[in-house]
Amino acid sequence: MSPLQTPEADDGADYSFAVEYSGPPVGYDLPRAVPINVERIPVAAVVGQVSLSDKLSLPVVQPLLALDPRSKKFSKELKTLCPESNTTVSPTSVIAFERSNDSGRDCKEVELVSEATVSPTSVIAFEEREAGNHGCLMSGELSSSFSNGHYGSGELSDVANSSRALGLSSISHECSQELLGGGGSSSTIEFSDSFDKSLGSSMALRVSNGGKESLDSNNDLNQADWASNESVLSVDYPSSRVSSIKAVDCNNGSTYDVRRPPVVTFRDVESDGAFDEEYTQDEPEIMPEKRVPLTKGKKGSCYRCFKGNRFTEKEVCVVCDAKYCGNCVLRAMGSMPEGRKCVTCIGFPIDESKRGNLGKCSRMLKRLLNDLEVQQIMRAEKLCEVNQLPPEYVCVNGKPLSHEELVILQACPNPPKKVKPGNYWYDKVSGLWGKEGQKPSKIISPHLNVGGPIKPDASNGNTQVFINGREITKVELRMLQLAGVQCAGNPHFWVNDDGSYQEEGQKNTRGYVWGKAGTKLVCALLSLPVPSKVSNSCGEQVSNLVNRTVPDYLEQRTLQKLLLVGYNGSGASTIFKQAKILYKDIPFSEEEQDNIKLKIQSNVYGYLGILLEGREHFEEDSLDELKKNHSSSIIDPSGNTDINDGKTIYSFGPRLKAFSDWLLKTMVSGNLEAIFPAATREYAPLVEELWNDSAIRATYNRRNELEMLPTVASYFLERAINILRTDYEPSNLDILYAEGVTSSNGLASVDFSFSQSAPDDDIDAADQQDSLLRYQLIRVHSRGLGENCKWLEMFEDVGMVIFCVSLSDYDQFSVDENGYITNKMMQSRKLFENIVNHPTFDQMDFLLILNKFDLFEEKIERVPLSQCDWFDDFHPVISRHRSNSSSSNSNNINNSPSLGQLAFHYIGVKFKRLYYSLTGQKLYVSLVKGLEPDSVDTSLKYAREILKWDDERANFSLSEYSIYSNEASSFSH
Ligand SMILES: Nc1nc2c(ncn2[C@@H]2O[C@H](COP(=O)(O)OP(=O)(O)OP(=O)(O)O)[C@@H](O)[C@H]2O)c(=O)[nH]1
Numbered sequence: 016m017s018p019l020q021t022p023e024a025d026d027g028a029d030y031s032f033a034v035e036y037s038g039p040p041v042g043y044d045l046p047r048a049v050p051i052n053v054e055r056i057p058v059a060a061v062v063g064q065v066s067l068s069d070k071l072s073l074p075v076v077q078p079l080l081a082l083d084p085r086s087k088k089f090s091k092e093l094k095t096l097c098p099e100s101n102t103t104v105s106p107t108s109v110i111a112f113e114r115s116n117d118s119g120r121d122c123k124e125v126e127l128v129s130e131a132t133v134s135p136t137s138v139i140a141f142e143e144r145e146a147g148n149h150g151c152l153m154s155g156e157l158s159s160s161f162s163n164g165h166y167g168s169g170e171l172s173d174v175a176n177s178s179r180a181l182g183l184s185s186i187s188h189e190c191s192q193e194l195l196g197g198g199g200s201s202s203t204i205e206f207s208d209s210f211d212k213s214l215g216s217s218m219a220l221r222v223s224n225g226g227k228e229s230l231d232s233n234n235d236l237n238q239a240d241w242a243s244n245e246s247v248l249s250v251d252y253p254s255s256r257v258s259s260i261k262a263v264d265c266n267n268g269s270t271y272d273v274r275r276p277p278v279v280t281f282r283d284v285e286s287d288g289a290f291d292e293e294y295t296q297d298e299p300e301i302m303p304e305k306r307v308p309l310t311k312g313k314k315g316s317c318y319r320c321f322k323g324n325r326f327t328e329k330e331v332c333v334v335c336d337a338k339y340c341g342n343c344v345l346r347a348m349g350s351m352p353e354g355r356k357c358v359t360c361i362g363f364p365i366d367e368s369k370r371g372n373l374g375k376c377s378r379m380l381k382r383l384l385n386d387l388e389v390q391q392i393m394r395a396e397k398l399c400e401v402n403q404l405p406p407e408y409v410c411v412n413g414k415p416l417s418h419e420e421l422v423i424l425q426a427c428p429n430p431p432k433k434v435k436p437g438n439y440w441y442d443k444v445s446g447l448w449g450k451e452g453q454k455p456s457k458i459i460s461p462h463l464n465v466g467g468p469i470k471p472d473a474s475n476g477n478t479q480v481f482i483n484g485r486e487i488t489k490v491e492l493r494m495l496q497l498a499g500v501q502c503a504g505n506p507h508f509w510v511n512d513d514g515s516y517q518e519e520g521q522k523n524t525r526g527y528v529w530g531k532a533g534t535k536l537v538c539a540l541l542s543l544p545v546p547s548k549v550s551n552s553c554g555e556q557v558s559n560l561v562n563r564t565v566p567d568y569l570e571q572r573t574l575q576k577l578l579l580v581g582y583n584g585s586g587a588s589t590i591f592k593q594a595k596i597l598y599k600d601i602p603f604s605e606e607e608q609d610n611i612k613l614k615i616q617s618n619v620y621g622y623l624g625i626l627l628e629g630r631e632h633f634e635e636d637s638l639d640e641l642k643k644n645h646s647s648s649i650i651d652p653s654g655n656t657d658i659n660d661g662k663t664i665y666s667f668g669p670r671l672k673a674f675s676d677w678l679l680k681t682m683v684s685g686n687l688e689a690i691f692p693a694a695t696r697e698y699a700p701l702v703e704e705l706w707n708d709s710a711i712r713a714t715y716n717r718r719n720e721l722e723m724l725p726t727v728a729s730y731f732l733e734r735a736i737n738i739l740r741t742d743y744e745p746s747n748l749d750i751l752y753a754e755g756v757t758s759s760n761g762l763a764s765v766d767f768s769f770s771q772s773a774p775d776d777d778i779d780a781a782d783q784q785d786s787l788l789r790y791q792l793i794r795v796h797s798r799g800l801g802e803n804c805k806w807l808e809m810f811e812d813v814g815m816v817i818f819c820v821s822l823s824d825y826d827q828f829s830v831d832e833n834g835y836i837t838n839k840m841m842q843s844r845k846l847f848e849n850i851v852n853h854p855t856f857d858q859m860d861f862l863l864i865l866n867k868f869d870l871f872e873e874k875i876e877r878v879p880l881s882q883c884d885w886f887d888d889f890h891p892v893i894s895r896h897r898s899n900s901s902s903s904n905s906n907n908i909n910n911s912p913s914l915g916q917l918a919f920h921y922i923g924v925k926f927k928r929l930y931y932s933l934t935g936q937k938l939y940v941s942l943v944k945g946l947e948p949d950s951v952d953t954s955l956k957y958a959r960e961i962l963k964w965d966d967e968r969a970n971f972s973l974s975e976y977s978i979y980s981n982e983a984s985s986f987s988h
């Protein structure tokens with residue numbers, strides 16, 4: 016057996032092993048390997064120079080009773096076993112590592128040591144702890160010392176044996192000096208990561224002595240084997256951590272052959288500064304170590320009584336993710352002085368991935384405790400010190416924050432929202448703030464003394480345009496262009512916190528980035544930040560700071576974005592307006608109201624114009640008719656028709672005729688809007704006269720024949736006289752019905768929270784919780800999506816897409832983008848497919864709103880659904896008792912569904928199947944009557960529920976099966 020061969024470790028088995036000790040017996044009590052989770056036990060490292068062969072049988076470490084993984088007992092014991100004297104590594108030292116991984120993410124337990132006998136002179140103990148103050152994941156404790164110059168070739172293979180048996184599932188960059196070969200020894204121990212996909216992570220022990228000798232010298236390595244050992248950490252361990260660790264030669268710091276897998280060097284504390292930096296590099300998020308529950312029953316069961324299954328309602332420990340059923344939670348968590356933590360987890364920092372849920376009470380606790388208790392516990396959970404974000408988990412411009420810096424950051428007048436552990440960049444001059452490698456997410460207070468200097472590639476931009484030394488992202492460049500900033504020639508801008516900017520090296524301010532009215536909207540829609548009022552008003556800052564007793568983390572509010580989109584005329588704008596009316600105290604500002612008023616008035620002129628045009632046609636037709644009749648019966652028996660007179664019921668008097676001609680001419684020339692508001696004043700009396708004229712009445716009675724006249728026109732025309740007065744103030748209903756008032760550029764957004772108004776909500780505590788959640792509904796017009804919906808990529812951070820389809824489109828046709836007359840439902844479907852297939856919305860939740868059910872229900876009784884080819888297999892089984900009239904459906908005696916409901920259901924399933932075939936996921940469907948507030952309210956609350964489920968799903972351990980089935984969702988009502 017060659018000592019230099021790298022063993023293969025690819026049999027896919029999950030187990031640990033230890034090398035049997037064959038030295039002289041010892042009289043000590045030996046610590047034991049203590050796996051916590053028996054489900055995933057990786058292989059101990061096999062990176063020595065000796066390959067595993069059949070000759071060498073390795074005992075498997077059996078899972079034993081769990082002990083406190085944080086216990087220092089073992090390492091202490093080991094230290095007593097291992098006096099700091101120069102001793103030789105016993106060739107057959109036994110080292111076993113165990114790993115437990117509960118969440119499939121980054122929780123690890125490493126407990127040493129083997130059941131087999133251990134040479135007292137060489138014990139290596141690794142113990143995983145909660146992340147310490149320096150953001151490290153674990154600490155390695157190593158008690159071993161090696162005698163100088165004892166690495167003869169015979170011993171080499173033996174040491175290699177033992178090193179091969181060393182299984183490390185975690186790495187550490189903190190290694191206490193005392194443990195490294197004793198204070199006086201200069202031995203360096205280096206662990207080389209060596210990973211195999213099918214196995215747990217493992218590491219090889221490399222021992223060098225005084226920089227002179229090295230066990231796994233590069234030359235001796237079987238490079239191919241090294242290279243073939245792929246990292247498995249992407250599964251079990253934040254891969255970013257590992258990939259960021261460079262292979263460093265412990266002797267001279269030079270980088271190893273790149274074919275080698277990453278090598279982690281455990282060094283003396285004094286020299287670990289550089290390592291720290293490497294260690295955290297490229298990390299999108301620093302997720303501190305997770306604590307693992309002490310016990311765990313079968314999957315899905317309660318961690319205390321081991322009863323129940325995954326569907327049992329459970330409360331989760333915010334530290335270790337242990338889940339307890341309603342019977343056990345109070346016993347397991349006690350009085351919860353720090354919120355929902357197992358009693359054994361009290362005093363431990365929370366699992367950062369749960370930070371968003373702090374203070375959000377579950378229904379279970381509400382059932383078990385009274386309101387006051389719940390409030391206190393939730394308050395404690397959010398406020399108690401140990402649950403606060405450890406400053407060093409927040410890295411700004413590459414530098415972990417100190418406590419003071421975090422306070423400065425959180426207490427500033429305009430702090431970043433929701434600071435989570437992670438790497439951020441901060442442009443101190445402009446106040447721009449974002450996650451490392453990403454576009455800015457907020458403009459916070461400028462000039463804060465936190466973090467290091469900003470790096471040019473902080474946001475990973477590739478535009479060659481720089482702001483304050485940072486290369487900006489594509490989206491920002493687009494925003495600058497829309498804001499009218501000249502960006503040609505790769506300029507370097509200097510942007511101040513007030514938005515004033517100048518080119519680097521020039522003195523004059525060139526303008527203000529936020530100066531244009533539209534820029535803020537553009538930013539909102541591109542999910543780019545705009546300066547808040549607070550950050551502008553320096554004077555207030557100081558007083559704010561003083562008054563600021565409640566730290567920002569208490570007011571974390573999430574903003575969930577919902578993208579609302581649909582094919583032309585689907586009713587998306589109506590739903591958008593309903594949302595405003597439903598959830599905003601002041602749905603439309605005064606300025607908006609003024610604009611809306613003009614829009615409605617001009618719409619009414621438009622409708623009048625259509626009527627006038629129709630009147631002309633009708634008049635011509637009846638004159639023709641009369642002529643015909645006249646020629647066929649020369650003598651008119653009734654004597655009523657005087658065709659010489661040229662008059663019919665559609666004929667105007669000269670005054671109205673002149674007005675009509677003028678109006679039509681103005682409309683044709685496209686100048687209608689230009690004559691407002693003067694038109695309202697001058698022509699209101701004429702409009703009144705017109706509307707009351709019998710010719711117009713007769714025309715209006717035949718409005719169904721006027722294709723250009725939308726259905727809503729009647730609503731406005733019947734109020735025309737009022738509307739066209741100067742003192743007209745549009746009602747909410749007017750605004751709701753009005754066409755084209757949502758936005759001119761195809762984009763609009765509204766922020767709201769559900770409980771703001773909506774008095775019919777029985778507001779319990781859960782709803783109060785909901786009132787903290789904020790939503791942003793973004794309406795984007797399908798026309799505004801550009802070719803191949805390219806602008807959709809701007810909406811990458813939305814939480815859900817709401818796609819609106821008009822049910823009543825099934826028999827409608829319009830010209831598609833290729834110039835063909837196409838069924839509108841099919842065009843809607845095409846847009847739906849395009850959006851669902853858009854890479855930005857991979858894995859996104861979709862809610863399909865099937866709108867205009869009122870029109871649909873009425874139409875389906877007259878027009879077969881098969882007018883649309885896609886629906887040609889609709890064969891409803893209709894109950895004989897079914898009421899014929901759609902309007903009496905609700906009074907249906909035997910409650911059998913109406914044809915409309917059956918057809919809706921059928922269409923819903925069509926879309927679900929389509930969606931499933933595209934994504935493999937389920938589509939949520941909601942039936943809506945856009946003009947009815949309650950209907951829209953129900954639908955948007957359904958969207959909220961879906962988002963909440965998502966949140967809850969995320970809170971559930973990933974390993975646990977979702978309680979939300981993948982069945983087709985129920986239709987709302
Ligand atoms: N009867 C009825 N009409 C509706 C309903 N929803 C919307 N409408 C009307 O349908 C028309 C089109 O609705 P919009 O909300 O403007 O549709 P859109 O998707 O914005 O389409 P564009 O106007 O092309 O942007 C308007 O006249 C609405 O009043 C509904 O549920 N029932």
Ligand SMILES: [Mg+2]
Nearest residue numbers: 588589754755
């Ligand atoms: Mg519209």
